[in-house]
Amino acid sequence: MIMNKMIAYCGLTCDSCPIHLATLEKNKSTQQTMREAIAELCSRIYRIQLQADDQMDCDGCRTTAGRLFFGCFGCKIRGCASLKKIENCAYCGEFACVRLKKHFLMEPGALANLEEIRKTMDF
Numbered sequence: 849m850i851m852n853k854m855i856a857y858c859g860l861t862c863d864s865c866p867i868h869l870a871t872l873e874k875n876k877s878t879q880q881t882m883r884e885a886i887a888e889l890c891s892r893i894y895r896i897q898l899q900a901d902d903q904m905d906c907d908g909c910r911t912t913a914g915r916l917f918f919g920c921f922g923c924k925i926r927g928c929a930s931l932k933k934i935e936n937c938a939y940c941g942e943f944a945c946v947r948l949k950k951h952f953l954m955e956p957g958a959l960a961n962l963e964e965i966r967k968t969m970d971f
């Protein structure tokens with residue numbers, strides 16, 4: 849059920865994000881393998897060089913006191929929704945804005961999550 853999931857402001861599911869899963873992994877050897885796979889992916893796709901260590905740890909987009917992945921720290925959607933003090937973009941009167949629509953082109957699962965939340969809301 850969507851309400852029990854850790855949903856980012858933009859609709860991504862942080863519970864199943866590989867970065868978050870690596871953060872939670874208890875087995876150190878498995879954790880290192882996961883971190884290296886993330887670093888390799890970021891290098892190949894985004895041309896970003898990351899250290900495969902605890903610097904990439906993340907407790908989820910809506911964390912207030914925890915660790916946040918640097919790629920999500922500067923996210924403009926996150927910044928916008930947190931300034932509006934809403935739970936996520938599903939609750940925004942401007943849904944779905946141009947910025948969010950661009951995001952959905954790459955992340956259709958985020959759109960599906962936010963639409964599911966909006967179905968539960970009274971307008």
Ligand code: SF4
Nearest residue numbers: 862865906909917920
């Ligand atoms: S905020 Fe963290 S857990 Fe959520 S999508 Fe970004 S990196 Fe993954």
Ligand code: SF4
Nearest residue numbers: 928929937940942945
């Ligand atoms: S304007 Fe609304 S829908 Fe667009 S990013 Fe900001 S909070 Fe999300």
